[in-house]
Amino acid sequence: MRKKFVGFLLCAAMTATLLAGCGGGSDTKETDAPAAATEGDTKAAEDTKADEGTTAAEGDTQAAAPAASGELIKIGIINNDTSESGYRVANDRDLQRKFTEENGYDATFAYGKTNDEQVAAANKMIQDGVDYLAIAAANTSGWDKVLQDAKDQGIRVILYDRVIDADEEFYVASIVSDMAKEGETAANWLKDQKLESYNIIHLQGQMGSSAQVGRSEALVNMAQAEGWNIVTQQCADWNAETAQQIVQSVIDAGTDFNVIYAENDNMADGAVKALDKAGIKHGVGEKVVIMGFDCNTFALENVMNGTWNYDGQCNPYQADMIDEIIKNLENGVEPAEKVIYMEEVGFDQSNVTQEVIDKFGI
Amino acid sequence: MGTNKVSKSKEGSLLSRMTRNQMFIPLAALAALLLFNLILDPSSFAITMDENSAGNPVLSGFLINILDNGSELAILAIGMTLVTAASGGQDISVGAAIAISGSVLLRVLCGSNTRPETLQAPILVAFLVAFVVAMLFGAFNGVLVAVFRIQPMVATLILYTAGRSIASWVNNNELPIIGEPSFGYFGGFIPGIPVPTPIFIAILCLVAIWLVLKFTNLRLYTQSVGINENSAKLNGLNPTFIKILSFVILGACVGVAALIKVSRLATINYGVIAKDIEMDAILAVALGGNALSGGKFNMAASVVGAYVIQCLTTTLYKFKVPSTALPAYKAVVVILLVVLSSPVVRAKLSALAPQAKRKEAA
Numbered sequence: 001m002r003k004k005f006v007g008f009l010l011c012a013a014m015t016a017t018l019l020a021g022c023g024g025g026s027d028t029k030e031t032d033a034p035a036a037a038t039e040g041d042t043k044a045a046e047d048t049k050a051d052e053g054t055t056a057a058e059g060d061t062q063a064a065a066p067a068a069s070g071e072l073i074k075i076g077i078i079n080n081d082t083s084e085s086g087y088r089v090a091n092d093r094d095l096q097r098k099f100t101e102e103n104g105y106d107a108t109f110a111y112g113k114t115n116d117e118q119v120a121a122a123n124k125m126i127q128d129g130v131d132y133l134a135i136a137a138a139n140t141s142g143w144d145k146v147l148q149d150a151k152d153q154g155i156r157v158i159l160y161d162r163v164i165d166a167d168e169e170f171y172v173a174s175i176v177s178d179m180a181k182e183g184e185t186a187a188n189w190l191k192d193q194k195l196e197s198y199n200i201i202h203l204q205g206q207m208g209s210s211a212q213v214g215r216s217e218a219l220v221n222m223a224q225a226e227g228w229n230i231v232t233q234q235c236a237d238w239n240a241e242t243a244q245q246i247v248q249s250v251i252d253a254g255t256d257f258n259v260i261y262a263e264n265d266n267m268a269d270g271a272v273k274a275l276d277k278a279g280i281k282h283g284v285g286e287k288v289v290i291m292g293f294d295c296n297t298f299a300l301e302n303v304m305n306g307t308w309n310y311d312g313q314c315n316p317y318q319a320d321m322i323d324e325i326i327k328n329l330e331n332g333v334e335p336a337e338k339v340i341y342m343e344e345v346g347f348d349q350s351n352v353t354q355e356v357i358d359k360f361g362i
Numbered sequence: 363m364g365t366n367k368v369s370k371s372k373e374g375s376l377l378s379r380m381t382r383n384q385m386f387i388p389l390a391a392l393a394a395l396l397l398f399n400l401i402l403d404p405s406s407f408a409i410t411m412d413e414n415s416a417g418n419p420v421l422s423g424f425l426i427n428i429l430d431n432g433s434e435l436a437i438l439a440i441g442m443t444l445v446t447a448a449s450g451g452q453d454i455s456v457g458a459a460i461a462i463s464g465s466v467l468l469r470v471l472c473g474s475n476t477r478p479e480t481l482q483a484p485i486l487v488a489f490l491v492a493f494v495v496a497m498l499f500g501a502f503n504g505v506l507v508a509v510f511r512i513q514p515m516v517a518t519l520i521l522y523t524a525g526r527s528i529a530s531w532v533n534n535n536e537l538p539i540i541g542e543p544s545f546g547y548f549g550g551f552i553p554g555i556p557v558p559t560p561i562f563i564a565i566l567c568l569v570a571i572w573l574v575l576k577f578t579n580l581r582l583y584t585q586s587v588g589i590n591e592n593s594a595k596l597n598g599l600n601p602t603f604i605k606i607l608s609f610v611i612l613g614a615c616v617g618v619a620a621l622i623k624v625s626r627l628a629t630i631n632y633g634v635i636a637k638d639i640e641m642d643a644i645l646a647v648a649l650g651g652n653a654l655s656g657g658k659f660n661m662a663a664s665v666v667g668a669y670v671i672q673c674l675t676t677t678l679y680k681f682k683v684p685s686t687a688l689p690a691y692k693a694v695v696v697i698l699l700v701v702l703s704s705p706v707v708r709a710k711l712s713a714l715a716p717q718a719k720r721k722e723a724a
Contacts, residue, residue: 081527082535085633089535232682239634240627245431249679252424254405266631273627276415277550278422297477298539298629 072106073326075099075132076125081113085238086296090362091136091161091316098319115139122146126153134322136161147171158325160318163210168338173325175318178341179214185346186215186261186291186312187222193289193309195258198228201250203243203262203271204235211314215263215293231257238263240270247274259289265299268292268308283307284349295347297361304352311352315342316362382712384651387703388666391649395673399424402681411556416543421556424680432672433560434460434619437567438639439646439668441500441612443659444580447588448608449507450656451514452644456616458525459499460636463620465529467492468538468630471545476538485545493617499525500613504606522640530632540628549626560622567618568665575661584608588656642671645696651703670699 077095082088092111099107108130110121115138125133126149133155137143140163147170150157159174190198202219205212212235223230232250236243243262250257251274260275260282262268268290275282282288284306292299293312302308321342325335347356380386399406409423438456445453470491473482481488499521506517540546548559575581586594587601594601619639624630648654649670650663674695683691701707 082530086537233684234679234682235688237634237637239637240629240631241623241635244626245427245676246679248427248431249676252422252427253403253680266634269629270627277420279413279415279420281415296537 071104072101073104073132073330074106074108074128074130075134075326076108076110076122076128076130077134078110078112078118078121078125079136080138081111086362087294087314087316091318094317094319095134095322098323103323113138115142119143119146123149126150126155129153130155132326133157135159135164137164138162140165156329158322160322161316171338172329173335173338173340175321175325175340175342177314177344179210180218181214181341182211182293182312182314182344182346183215183218184222185344186293186310187218189310189346189348190219190259190261190289190291191222191226195289198223198226198259199255199257200228200230200259200261201247201257201271202230202233203246203260203267204233205238205263205267207235211293212263215312219261231255236262236267236270238266240266240273243267243270244274247271248277251275251278251280258287259291261291263293265292265294265296265311268299272302272307284309295360295362297357300347300352300357300361303347303349304354304357306349310346310348312346313344313360315344318342378712382708384660384663385666387651387699387708388649388663388670391670391699392666392673395670395677399677399680406680414551416553418551418553419556420551420558424676426558428669428673428676429561429564430558431560431676432669433564434622434636435639435642435646435668435672436564436665437615437619437622438612438643439650439664440567440571440661441608441615442643442647443650443652443661443664444584444608445514445612446644446647446652446654447656447659448584448605449514450588450654451507452640452647452654453503453518453609453612454515454640454644455499455503455518455521455525456612456619456640456643457636457638458522458529459496459613459616460620460623460639461526461529461630461632462499462532463492463496463617464624464630464635465532465632466495467620467624468540469532471540472533472538476533476536478538478540481540481542481545489617489621492620493614496617496620497610497613500609500611500616501606503613504609507609508602508605526632529630529635533630537629537631546625546628549622549624560626563618563622567615571661580607581659585658589658643668645700646671648700649703651705651708653705
């Protein structure tokens, strides 16, 4: 009994610590990051949801198929679960908008939080004999068999949003965000502000995700080159609450800082809440420069009204490009490049307008 | 090993009586952490009066920070202690339940518009709805455990996995943002009162549970059911009811914690809100020296345990422990504390103390 109890305690402690921190492999649904490589952890309930999503979508397409003869292009679209983030919601909405019967598609959608779910959905789509397969993989590896099967059956695969560890021959094109470039754009913007001193609080996303890696590297490299001082570099796991606590601790410690570089909008928001609490002025022309990523609507509004300084775009709108590639392939034109980067810009008060917010806000 | 029992026993030195007291380990841990802070940074304990960006006077400082951010955990520790004592298991769904309850709260406040100009319902009404929803989910867990006799950790695993998805469905995957400043009072400051509101809410909850335990038979009944369900039944208690009641009380705690959490940021992020808080809450109970296998409990020790965890987290942020190493540091401290507060070690410790005393005498 006692032994069991101690074992239990230790288990609880270990689980807690495993789950608690940044290094932990906990499932982060908030990864606004496309191509997050480490995001493969399973959550059983998502299975049910994903399955439901699949069956519902399939029900629709089966009903629609007889009506619209062989003219439609059959495409299977595999995405991540929309509860992941605002980015994913915008991404899914964009795909749903584009791949409709009016646009000449017979589309089947499937959502999965893990590779297992996604691979199962992909296998089913291959069996159903789709013409194209569009995949935003939860995890970069484990797709070999699916890709081989698709190739054997002559199904063309297009990767979007996230990359897969696979030979280029297995896919037509991969349409992704260039995280490193997003970071560089932001770091260059910061350099152009020509602040008298640079004391930066760096709030990182889930460690190892491509968004974190790309956005962190750019800042760290620039800081080294320019002699900037990073006063705190902490992982807040894309989480606003954690970011708030970290910034609050820095303020309490009396450390001086004048830049907050948060790798997504939510963390920037949390940081701003901490500043507001301490009465520290932030935004355009104020003491602390606020930088965020992803272009959430609220973030762009904050940039427009000057309480934030910068917001980097992470473009979720790949549907048009996928459509273009497919239409070209139908006409026998292969895409010129295997890897196609999304066009992404950074916004500050000089280039953000209501139109920009309506167009790019997610 | 309740406090009153120890104080009654006349044998043993002051030291042995102290170490045998269940409050000793959590209080000693808290003292050690604070001492550590004091030595490394004597300014830790300075509490200053600042002005926040709304122009209101606010207290700030390391200690205020711990009390403020530890509020939710302390509130959850109350419910978790009762659930642990009555059912001999833990509820791992509290984080997900907070997401659901918070989502419901925002849904009622916002109506169908995610960015409302004015609140669609009074905050009190929204809170009460969310509060009842949280208790219903608590009852759901309770029924699974008490009626269907599912192991608590397995029963609550259902909500743990499904909860965050349910939360995002409640708001159609949208992320509502409340602009109304009065909604921020619950997680921030009420104008004119310099102490963070969550501290008041936590005190309110603690007083409430203290009164309940003092003036009702809840403690006796819960412990009886936890120690021996069958004999409790033979003595006319209804173990099923007591267990469900403990889960409903935890649900009530979840409802209050959810209010604080969503109020802090005036928004919600389903994937990460109150992430891993269930582990911290279980840890608080364990740190309080309560047997995780049920039975007797010490509420005050659990609550102190909750503040120990928050103190540890804040300390690690404060000393800028590198983000990748943070979980490891936390693990070391937690394992140390949990092992020290386990009944096995405490029994050994209290056995050592009188021996030392006798040797001295000889």
